[in-house]
Structure formats: C-alpha cells, structure tokens
Amino acid sequence: MANTGTEHTVKAFDTDINELRGMVAEIGGRSEQAIAKAMRALEKHDLELAAEVVAEDKLIDELEKRIDELTFQTIALRAPMADDLRELIATFKISGVVERIGDYAKNIAKRVPVIAGTHKLGPASLLPSMSNIASELVRDSLEAFARRDADLALEVSERDQIVDDFYTSIFRSVITYMIENPKDIGEAAHLLFIAKNLERIGDHATNVAEMVYFAARGEPMPERDRGENPTDLLEEPSNGR
C-alpha cells in the first residue's frame, strides 16, 4: 500500500511529516547546489566560491541533525505504521546519505586550490558532463522522494550506470595522461579523486532512490545488473565513508 497522501486523523502528524519533507527537499537542494558550485569553482579556479562551498557544508550538517531529531521524535511520539513508518525510516536514512553527498561536494571544493586550472588537463573535459548527470541523479532521487514515485527511483538507479561509465572512461584517460605527463601527476591524481567523488555521489543518489522505492512499495528495489567494471578492482573497499 503506497501513501496516497490522505490526511491523518491526528493532524499534527501531517504537520510533522510535511515539515520533514520540506527539510529533505532543502537538504537535497543545498547539496545539489554544492555540487554545482564546487564544479564551477573548479572550472573557473574560483577560490572564493570553493571556500563558500566548504563553509555552506555546515548548513547541510545542521539540517541533517534537525531532520534526524524530528524523525526520531515523530517516530517516538506518533508511533507511525505501514507506509508512514517506511517513509520516516527512509527520511532518516536519506538525510544521512544526502549529507554525505554534501561532503563529496566539499571534498571537490577543497581540491580547487591545488589544481591550477583544469582546462589544460585533457581528461578533465569530461568532468562537467559527468557532474551534470550526477547532480541530475541527486535531484531526481529527491524528486522521487517528494512524489513517492517508485518508478522514477528505479530510473535513477538505472541511470547511475552512466555516471559509472564516465568514471571508467575518465579513469583510463587520466592513467594514460599520467604516463605521458609525469610532471602533472599530482594534479591528475586530484582530478581522478574528483571523478571518484562524482561517481560516489551517483551511488549515493542511487541509495536515496532505493529508500524511496522501499518507502513507496514496501519491498526492496530489484537488484541492478551492474555488469563488469574494469576499475572495480582498483577501488578502495567502500563502506560508504
């Protein structure tokens, strides 16, 4: 049974849920903006903008705390059931995941000072498109949450493959670039990390989508067939941290 949005007999419950939805939309919007700003700072080598992203991450952390508090409180005081319960659990988890997305954006911003300008590094040309898609996934996963739209959530998780493909492609060209330009190896490594951050953002958007799917349908999202990824072996074991 999906939430049809009809009102609760106890109206204050609807107030809590609506407030939470508003905060999730806000934290989502802020982290999406953080990605965009970080990428713009990177392209323009704008140190001020980069510093802004780092500073604004505190707001995202604050929001996460407030969401968690209100979710916790709502679960304790209203004892929600069925899709209400699923939605609140999803809210709790989503706020954590979105906060991590903010951290990745911050991490990108922090690398801006050490990269002189990406334009001269060939492999960097793919980064803007990659980040556009990653941001789009973040936006759509939260849109799916707002609309309780399991189909859109499923679509987000499928589209994450595009981000993964970008990463594979950037990974290869950065390695090649490093071999050909050993003096730029430091900057190239930073670029690789940035690509990795974007790839992780895509994964996190997928996590959000999975929770939206569960909240809406009451069952886990079907597994996506990820296929072979040549860089899998080179990745650090990821524990979401």
Added chain:
Amino acid sequence: MTELIDNASSSESPIMTETAPPAISAGDGPLKMTTRNVDVFYGEKQAINGVSIDVTMDNVTAFIGPSGCGKSTFLRCLNRMNDTIPIAKVSGEITLEGEDIYAPSMDVVQLRARVGMVFQKPNPFPKSIYDNIAYGPRIHGLASTKDELDNIVETSLQRAGLWGEVSDRLQDSGTALSGGQQQRLCIARAIAVDPEVILMDEPCSALDPIATAKIEELIHELRGKYAIVIVTHNMQQAARVSQRTAFFHLGTLVEYGVTSDIFTNPTQEKTRDYITGRYG
C-alpha cells in the same frame, strides 16, 4: 450449527457492500481452531459476514479494527459465548482440533474449559484468591486431593506471574487485588482448568501501562503453551504481542497475515488507512 439466514443482504446492511474474503490460513504451525464462512446476526442486524480464519498453536493472534466492527462478537463465537445472547445467531463452521464446536454432541461447559476467556474488565469472584483458582478445577474434577488442588493453584498462579505477589495471602479476597493483579488472577483462573486456547477481549483496556506491560509479558510467556487470541483496540499492543493479526472492518475480515507485514506493509488500503491513523 444454527440455520443460515438467506435474506441477509437487505439494503440497509452496510456490511454487504463487501464480498467475503476467501478462507485465510495463518500459515505455519499446527492448526488449533479453524473457522469458515462465519456469519453472526443479532436479530436482523448482521455483525459478522463470512469470516474465515485459522488459529495456530504457535502464534498469538490479534484481532484489530475500529470499535463496533465485530471483534468481540467473532471472538465469542470461538467458545460459544454468543449462545448466552438470545438474539445472536451464528452460522458457518468452527472447529477445535478438527471437531465442530457447534455440533449437538459438543459439551459447552467442557468447551469453555478448553477455550478459556479473559474479559476487558477483570472479573474475579468475590472469594479468596485461592478459591478463584480452585473453582474451575473443582467443578471439572481435575484434582482428587487437597495437595493436587494446592498444586494446581500454585502452578496456575506461577504461570500467570502472580505467585510471588500473592503466595503469602491466598486467603485474601481476589477483589482486594489491584486491577492488573486481578486480570492476572483471571488469567490464572483460565489456566487452572488446563485449556487449549485462551481468548482475551481487550484484557488491558482497564489497566495502567505497567500492569499492561506485565500482561503483555505474560502473553509472551504463555505463547506456545496455549493458542492465544487477543482482541485489542490498541494497535501498538497487537504489534507487540502477536505474530498474526486480523483486521476487521464492518463485520468483514479485511486482511489476515503476519503481524509485522500487516504493520509495515499491509496489502489492503482499508488496513493501511486504519493502522496509519487515517480512519474516519
């Protein structure tokens, strides 16, 4: 069984807008009681419409639903307590261990010992604690000596978690106990005649949270020893104490299934609206 009433679908009956759900099995565990297509009328008014539920030995079964939906009426069918209401007519099939409990050969007094009942308001006899427990075993001839009877009284009080609180004052009146203790006394009284099934109709609705928690704990401990069916208007309680939940609405069984499924992912919109607090 009493006769079926044919002209049941009179237009003023709100119940008949629903088609009766198919026989629903509770899943695992040995079956203790089965009910098939049970209808109950109070005079012309239909209170239960085509309910089919299986009760297993291993699970606590909870009946939930808005007040007036027929939970108590249906519960009372399980030990023929509705026989005491002259205008009540029950039809359909109800079995205990495969035996039709409405068969003419069924001894109703015996049946009510096998299927004991605990009511909303604790109703100890105005007698000593000891006699409250000993009464049933005495009339059912379960003890031949004083020692045997003492033994039943002690075991029953122990199983009901009351022994420690009353062992030194068994001759005090049962009505002098606190509400929660009285309710556990009533449970001990039901246990004393060695029942197979215990029916509880909102057993905690007159109790404070601590007394309620003690009864819920007791239900956990009794699970498996007896088949337990509990009616509760408190959904959190159903969620806490039961493994199977049946949701009733206007005399029909809307959904019956594993409690955790019912409370996390019900299949029927009516169930969902009720348990999430969107009812009426």
